[in-house]
Amino acid sequence: MSLNVQHLLTDHIDLWTSAIENKSSAGRGSSRKQTLYGIKKLRELILELAVRGKLVPQDLNDEPASQLLKRIAAERDQLVKEGKIKKPKKLPEISDEEKPFELPEGWEWVSLSHLGFFTGGKTPSKSNSRFWGGEIPWVTPKDMKADYISGAQDHVTAEALGTGLSEIPPRALLFVVRSGILRRKFPVAITKCHCTINQDLKVLSLYDSSICEYILLMMQGFQSHILSNLTKTGTTVESIQFEKFSSYYFMFPPKQEQHRIVAKVDELMALCDQLEQQTEQQLDAHQQLVDTLLDTLTQSQNADELADNWARLSEHFDTLFTTEASIDQLKQTILELAVMGKLVPQNPNDEPASELLKRIAAEKAQLIKDGKIKKQKPLPPISEEEKPFELPKGWEWCRLQELLPQFQNGASSRGDKTGSEVVVLRLADIKNWKVSLADTRSLVISSESIAKYSLLSGDVLIIRVNGSADIVGRFITCGQDFDAIYCDHFIRMRFPIECLSSSYLSLLGSSSLVRQRIADMFVSTAGQKTVNQTHIGSLCISLPPMKEQHRIVAKIDQLITLCDQLKERLAERQHTQLQLTDTLVTEALNG
Numbered sequence: 001m002s003l004n005v006q007h008l009l010t011d012h013i014d015l016w017t018s019a020i021e022n023k024s025s026a027g028r029g030s031s032r033k034q035t036l037y038g039i040k041k042l043r044e045l046i047l048e049l050a051v052r053g054k055l056v057p058q059d060l061n062d063e064p065a066s067q068l069l070k071r072i073a074a075e076r077d078q079l080v081k082e083g084k085i086k087k088p089k090k091l092p093e094i095s096d097e098e099k100p101f102e103l104p105e106g107w108e109w110v111s112l113s114h115l116g117f118f119t120g121g122k123t124p125s126k127s128n129s130r131f132w133g134g135e136i137p138w139v140t141p142k143d144m145k146a147d148y149i150s151g152a153q154d155h156v157t158a159e160a161l162g163t164g165l166s167e168i169p170p171r172a173l174l175f176v177v178r179s180g181i182l183r184r185k186f187p188v189a190i191t192k193c194h195c196t197i198n199q200d201l202k203v204l205s206l207y208d209s210s211i212c213e214y215i216l217l218m219m220q221g222f223q224s225h226i227l228s229n230l231t232k233t234g235t236t237v238e239s240i241q242f243e244k245f246s247s248y249y250f251m252f253p254p255k256q257e258q259h260r261i262v263a264k265v266d267e268l269m270a271l272c273d274q275l276e277q278q279t280e281q282q283l284d285a286h287q288q289l290v291d292t293l294l295d296t297l298t299q300s301q302n303a304d305e306l307a308d309n310w311a312r313l314s315e316h317f318d319t320l321f322t323t324e325a326s327i328d329q330l331k332q333t334i335l336e337l338a339v340m341g342k343l344v345p346q347n348p349n350d351e352p353a354s355e356l357l358k359r360i361a362a363e364k365a366q367l368i369k370d371g372k373i374k375k376q377k378p379l380p381p382i383s384e385e386e387k388p389f390e391l392p393k394g395w396e397w398c399r400l401q402e403l404l405p406q407f408q409n410g411a412s413s414r415g416d417k418t419g420s421e422v423v424v425l426r427l428a429d430i431k432n433w434k435v436s437l438a439d440t441r442s443l444v445i446s447s448e449s450i451a452k453y454s455l456l457s458g459d460v461l462i463i464r465v466n467g468s469a470d471i472v473g474r475f476i477t478c479g480q481d482f483d484a485i486y487c488d489h490f491i492r493m494r495f496p497i498e499c500l501s502s503s504y505l506s507l508l509g510s511s512s513l514v515r516q517r518i519a520d521m522f523v524s525t526a527g528q529k530t531v532n533q534t535h536i537g538s539l540c541i542s543l544p545p546m547k548e549q550h551r552i553v554a555k556i557d558q559l560i561t562l563c564d565q566l567k568e569r570l571a572e573r574q575h576t577q578l579q580l581t582d583t584l585v586t587e588a589l590n591g
Helices: 005-011 013-018 037-051 065-081 209-221 223-230 242-246 255-298 303-314 324-339 353-369 447-452 502-510 512-521 533-537 546-590
Strands: 108-111 116-120 132-139 154-156 173-176 188-191 201-206 231-233 238-240 249-252 396-399 406-409 420-425 442-445 460-463 475-477 484-486 490-494 523-525 528-530 540-543
Touching (some): 013 037, 013 255, 037 209, 037 546, 065 108, 188 209, 201 209, 209 223, 209 249, 209 255, 223 231, 238 242, 255 303, 255 324, 324 502, 324 512, 324 546, 353 396, 353 540, 460 502, 490 533, 502 546
Parallel strands (some): 420 484
Antiparallel strands (some): 132 154, 173 188, 173 201, 396 540, 406 490, 523 528
């Protein structure tokens, strides 16, 4: 029984290439935020069809696998007779309950112990320099990154072989049996050169080395089954229950069919490689197109030109913004346009920001004269390098400290000995850069502290400390009075004079133009990044007239809602594609 996988591939090529899964993170060493889920599942399907006997047709003229196994048994018995290997334990016959599939014509159930003998490895003494730096590759799990092993990071000398290490010939099979990598992968490889191994690997020396390519493929095809059934969690790393693994039964085809299967898998995997390359090239080209078109928005000279460019772009939203990354990029572009003064038209009737700064300066002078605040050191002038773009008319560059912010670090998370129970906001209570009261925690806090750390509508919470650079220095708007205080992971910022909309400040702090400046201020200690009141006060910002701030916030709310709708539709579409892919795989395996 076989299945025409070429038709399965070509008839559903759009599904295989469009089924894309977002990664939780790009991952170490990878810049991609997506997995080509459809092509990944296609590869897995090809392997599973291969080891189930559904990939190529059976040929009744093939010598059945039972005859091959008789010859292998004769070779094993001869090696035992010559004293080259020990007589293996007799394995129990496979029961009907252990047979998950019906065998194709000419196939047999077999364990790896029927096909060869296993040996282990070790680590020579690290303190003995005579054992290291030789020419013999010493393979460890970190070297098991390909189907064929032709070298290793470390090498040992011939003298090290005398300590009990075995020299392994080419065309043996290496298995990782103990490593953290077993959480997600079961590495198997064929040796291409003489080598030796450490204690975390086992080697299977086959009685007939001509079947090693098929055994490699068989291990890959049953990989998920092996990992789900034959691994156990150790104290620090995972390890294979090796005795169980070596006696586990697999489906074994005639030798001629093995060669046909290996050739067909190589052919289909090459097609998958081409498909993957084409899909990645299309994704890269799509990303370049998105970059170019979003650049036209940020290069708009004013709000009127932006409106024209936006209108042209919006006609193609459904074809342009088809990935989560592109939608996030659109959001970031909108924020950049806002802080550059290009998102909404300027109104010449608005009071310019310069007048606002004059009033604040006068207020500050009076407060100093009245002894209500201390005279501060003059702030450094804003250099040209700190001005990344030209401001529109009516806007001003200023440092936050010029706006007379009142800073207050948060309360200790230990609480007080006496007082009343009150909600204490933590980082866990910030969802999508907003305060959430869905799952808060209360502590006993004194009345003095409750008053000191109160939260009023218009206050801004600044995330002061965290391990993530993306989180530290974020501005969280308090859109209402809260019957709560905040912990010392935050700094509260409050403006006694209306000069800066807290919502505008929040979007300002989320834009990449300002995020980079904040990141440059980070102090790193013990894996944690922090900002303090002085850092925030020295931050250079673009200040629009008050009325324009409100217009910007209203426009941002409208456009971010549009982005969220795009992302929602994308998530629904991706979910459907992943489900269709899984259904297609299931039908192919059960067909």
